[in-house]
Amino acid sequence: MIEKSTIQKEIHLSGIGVHSGNNVDLILKPSYTGQILFRRTDLDNLEFSLDSKKIETLSSTSLTGEDYKIQTIEHLMAVLYAFGIDSVIIELNGNEIPIMDGSASPFVQAILKAGIKLLPEKKKVIKILKPFIIEEKEASVSFYPDSDFKISYCIEYDHPAIQRQELSLSINLKNFVTEIAPARTFGFLKDVPALRAQGLALGGSFDNAVVLDEKKVISGPLRYTKEFVRHKILDLIGDLSLLGSPILGHFKAHKAGHALHLKAINFILDSPEFWVYDEKSFPSSLMNSADDILKPEEK
Ligand SMILES: [Zn+2]
Structure with a gap:
């Protein structure tokens, strides 16, 4: 257990x-x-x-x-x-x-x-039983049965500093802490006036976001070469937590965002034939739990 x-x-x-x-x-x-x-x-x-x-x-x-x-x-x-x-x-x-x-x-x-x-x-774990794909224009979120919790994300931006970035990994605590958690949110300078007009991005600054102008990152060095897609994986994990249970399955996202993530989550919650609660099989994220990460700190 x-x-x-x-x-x-x-x-x-x-x-x-x-x-x-x-x-x-x-x-x-x-x-x-x-x-x-x-x-x-x-x-x-x-x-x-x-x-x-x-x-x-x-x-x-x-x-x-x-x-x-x-x-x-x-x-x-x-x-x-x-x-x-x-x-x-x-x-x-x-x-x-x-x-x-x-x-x-x-x-x-x-x-x-x-x-x-x-x-x-x-x-109890949400174990995905059957694959499904939710599409919207060029974007999609799909999920597949798997013996672990995995995410594969692909983004494509018509911007020289981002372009196409892809990353696929098992979401265990070690990977999360070293590969995903440090990746920062990002935004484009040209979008700021429209966002602020909607009451958004009012607290955004170079201290809390990767900011890009038309050609490059203008807020200082990146933490990873693929920091952008890593942050999208962070966002997807946060959104998938709305399922309310750990997940056993592989989620693939292409050019998606919070709205499409949420659509997939509500589809799953409304479609019990695609998954089952399981108390016996667990993703590696739960098997190595906090101990692996906590021990070095205590030494
Ligand atoms: Zn985010």
Whole structure:
């Protein structure tokens, strides 16, 4: 059996929201309910859980209800997914998860420091049984049965600094921490006025995004040659966490984004003939769990 898990200690982080431009304090608290719960302390401690039917995908993945919103949840959600943390309270005094440096590494470092605690509750895995493809114009997301959790992503931009980038890998914690988490979000300078007119990218800067002009990256050196496609994989992991369980299957995305990711997720949740809950087979992401990564820190 593989147990559900929470964090050992509270985590306090704060920073600006890339879209809202608001400064937000974020506290992650251990919880024993086996669920991920959001709490807005600025809205009378209003609580809500993840729900793939209450998601907006305008430049980021946002959880929305009649009287609340939490923007840009995807990078933090990807980290919780990679560490196998399925029980935690995410407390915020504002409407957006801080963007930090544009990558998921600050959340990874905070969780490595806090440590993981196993709970006496079994995890179940979503095991993909049959392939399917969701297409929209030139973009697609498809999924296939597999003995592990894998992602293959391909992006194509008509931009000399990006062009075509492809990467395929098993999403275990080690790969996530070294290959995916440090990759930063990116944006094009020419899109900024239109985004700001929609109330987006108000907190975006060279400190929290890879910024490109018409020809090149203008925000400093990249962290990887294929940083762009790596970040798209990070976004997809964060979005797939909306399925609510670890995944056994191979997801392939081509020129996709948050909206198409979400379409695939809702298709899966609405199509139980394509998958089954399994308590016996697990992806490598859960087999090597936090121990492999935590041990070097403790030495
Ligand atoms: Zn992102």
